[in-house]
Amino acid sequence: MSMNYTPAEMMTIAAARALANNDVCFVGIGAPSAACNLARLTHAPDIVLIYESGTIETKPNILPLSIGDGELCETALVTVSVPEMFRYWLQGGRVTTGFLGGAQIDKFANLNTTVVGPYEKPEVRLPGGGGAPEIATSCGQIFITMSHKKRAFVEKIDFVTSLGHGKGGDDRAKHGVTTAGPTKVLTDLCVMEPDAKSKELTVVSLHPGVTREKVIESTGWRIKFADKVAVTPAPTAQELKVLRELQARTKAAHGEAA
């Protein structure tokens, strides 16, 4: 069994494992797309993947570069208009799990993908929220995948693009939101889950070879650890093989178009 894998691969594989065969996923581009398709190609063959482009139950053979790639439509059961996607499918409550990421996250899993600095005079203008504000509140639960860096895991995010657990405790519900919100944050170092009561993100599993110190120094707040912290099982040979083949096919296909 090969133990040569990158932290990014570990993150994607950990995210894939968190998905079940009967999940209906709202998928973003990048790591979430890789994780969802890896799940589909391994333990969750019936998982339903929906992209914001209106492509429902899509089974791409390569990872899309954008959420509107042709591959998504060609392999989908059906493609609906974007208003229908948001009205009947996301808002209609048909998605069990949504994926999000961002430039900044705080200890209650609120996310920022809008600006670094003040909104009117940003230091860095990011692309914007995309579908996140409503994905964050309409999906049954949210998984967040992000590279674990101190400048991303911050005490206070500059802009709340999408609601996580708000100010913690029952603050999410105070916004009239009834869905579970972020239940897992999967990084390249560890897996975090919100504390049952305070909703503060807590490390529940460290990826193989990652120390507590590494997580602490990569996090901008005083990160908490669960009473029992597990070690994430290392990627299996099969997981790595399927993921790498998927990425190789993707690279070849996107290169071809050049």
Place this chain on the structure above:
Amino acid sequence: MSMNYTPAEMMTIAAARALANNDVCFVGIGAPSAACNLARLTHAPDIVLIYESGTIETKPNILPLSIGDGELCETALVTVSVPEMFRYWLQGGRVTTGFLGGAQIDKFANLNTTVVGPYEKPEVRLPGGGGAPEIATSCGQIFITMSHKKRAFVEKIDFVTSLGHGKGGDDRAKHGVTTAGPTKVLTDLCVMEPDAKSKELTVVSLHPGVTREKVIESTGWRIKFADKVAVTPAPTAQELKVLRELQARTKAAHGEAA
């Protein structure tokens, strides 16, 4: 030129003539359907006919028995869902002319297709408003076709299913309605139009052979006549031929299914 025609044929032909080649019509079953298709088969080949079933730009070869007949879909440019029909097409303001009729009409062309008698304890329970409440206010203008009978043309209707000119004058606009409303009432005796100021229905044309007295005795209010009352041109041989062929085809097709 044949002068043998029925009052109902005259009504249908008068209604067909009132339509223009660039009209977009929202069509009900019965006389309106015959009039619209007669127009399409004579002077208005490009007229666009839309039925409430979501069938857009339909060109039925026979008249439908219901607004959801297969013929309408088979000959339509496209068929949309019923919510889309009402939201994007009718409410979207894309219909120039809507057709309505009813069990009762008053002098301001308000219509009743709901109940005769009080709503809670009706003397006669009619099928109901159908699409009329919104057709009446969303189409650019409304043509009404009804058989001219004293019990239908009444001083006061029992229930306002759909708004015509309300209480007259600018009452229609007071309901927040900006469309023209009923601009023509075409019966088997005459053509009426609302007075420019009072909006009271006024006879502008009598069908050949119909006397003022006949119209007066067939109307439940003191009907007014325009300063100059025209005589409706009699049906041409061509109009009658096309209408009768259409109705013969319809009869044969609906009999066939028996």
Place this chain on the structure above:
Amino acid sequence: MAAILSLAQAVEDNLKDGDIVAMEGFTHLIPFAAGHEVIRQGRKRLNLIRMTPDLIYDQMIGMGCAEKVVFFWGGNPGVGSLPRFRDAHENGWPNKITIEEHSHAAMANAFDAGAAGLPFAVFRGYRGAELKRVNPNIKDITCPFTGEKLAAVPALKLDVAIVHAQKADIRGNVLFEGIVGVQKQAVLAAKRSIVTVEEIVDTLEPHLPNAVILPGWTVSAVVHVPGGAHPSYAHGYYKRDNAFYKKWDAISRDRDSFRVWIGEHVLRKDPDAFAVHAKKAA
């Protein structure tokens, strides 16, 4: 993923006495076979939603399945009235029913809002119309940007939707074609759903990306009932039986003749009886 069941099983598993149920189909694809099964199983106190009650609800109302009917047009298209609906509403036979009456636009918007998971629908409707006076489920709402006053109705939230479609595949994905009405919206607005179909195929071919398709995981049960929309029709399969619609008037006008007809054509039959209508036009 939808379960592929017998009609009796599908109705037994998914429809309870007192449920809010829509059995939709716009002239086209009306799920008559399912309506007959509901009668055979003797469901009571149903809150029946349909744009136009049509013969299917006339039959169910006459057999005492209904407590309430929500509708916008209660006639027999091109023929006349619905005698059993009127007898129940006006004379309480076989039981009293209440009605909630809307416009076509209102119900279309209410189905749409139900599918969209919204609590209410907004539309430019009912202006100057008297239904607003007699139906408390029609309210005003003001645009927060322009101040324009619009109409609001509650979204339709169904316990069960029952519809008929042309095809399903073995995973329960359902294809609708032709006049599609509010069938998709009804299923998406419902907690549970039954779809009867003309055919069950391995896969829905050819692949049409924008067809009207419901994924199997949005449907509770799929049932193979060829001819199951008769006397309504199935685009691409068989035509509407207009003659039966005309004949219904005489059958339904009289309580006894109605009961005799139901005895013969519903109570002593099963869903296979519909196959003859599919075959007739094939």
Place this chain on the structure above:
Amino acid sequence: MAAILSLAQAVEDNLKDGDIVAMEGFTHLIPFAAGHEVIRQGRKRLNLIRMTPDLIYDQMIGMGCAEKVVFFWGGNPGVGSLPRFRDAHENGWPNKITIEEHSHAAMANAFDAGAAGLPFAVFRGYRGAELKRVNPNIKDITCPFTGEKLAAVPALKLDVAIVHAQKADIRGNVLFEGIVGVQKQAVLAAKRSIVTVEEIVDTLEPHLPNAVILPGWTVSAVVHVPGGAHPSYAHGYYKRDNAFYKKWDAISRDRDSFRVWIGEHVLRKDPDAFAVHAKKAA
């Protein structure tokens, strides 16, 4: 009925300085040829609406066509940012632009409400999200039946919609296939519209009753521009030029290289230049 025109004529007839315009297409069917024509005709002060500004608006903004941009995600998908959009917004080059920022759901609903002739859209959105604080076009609205508080945004009301589609027939009826985004809604929300197409055919065959079709009388002008969506793609015709999307980053990052590219590929070209992209994949 739509007029079948040259692209230059269609843009000249339908797009004025200062117009509110949406040039839509969701990754797929982005009307690049039309965007280049707008640049050649030197339109100014446009209020540019697009879900994702993409390269098409980056090019137009860089050439000074824009006064305002309404969007929900302003990046180059899978690549990075839109340098000209950022330079205009942050540094006022070549002119200052203002932005109005929404979520994807908000814009989808706003297009839908525009097509439906409503003044505003209602959705369950922006809960706990900070855009509400900085965008005055996001308000609360309360359900009159349940008391639930929802979000409202103004409907999009466009002067002009410009989209690309696969096919039109000689009467100007337009067929969209694949990822259809909000193209139909944009045209229906606009006073005037231009549709560039890969092909003009006699009739849209085969007859698919529920296809995504806009009747010719809802469209102002249809223009035959094969390849007109390049570097975006046309389902059934040619693929997305992902390599060009990646290359754009370097072209656009620098004001001079951007202007050189526009001079060579836009100002000194005409719509026929797009045909090569259609041919390449045929």
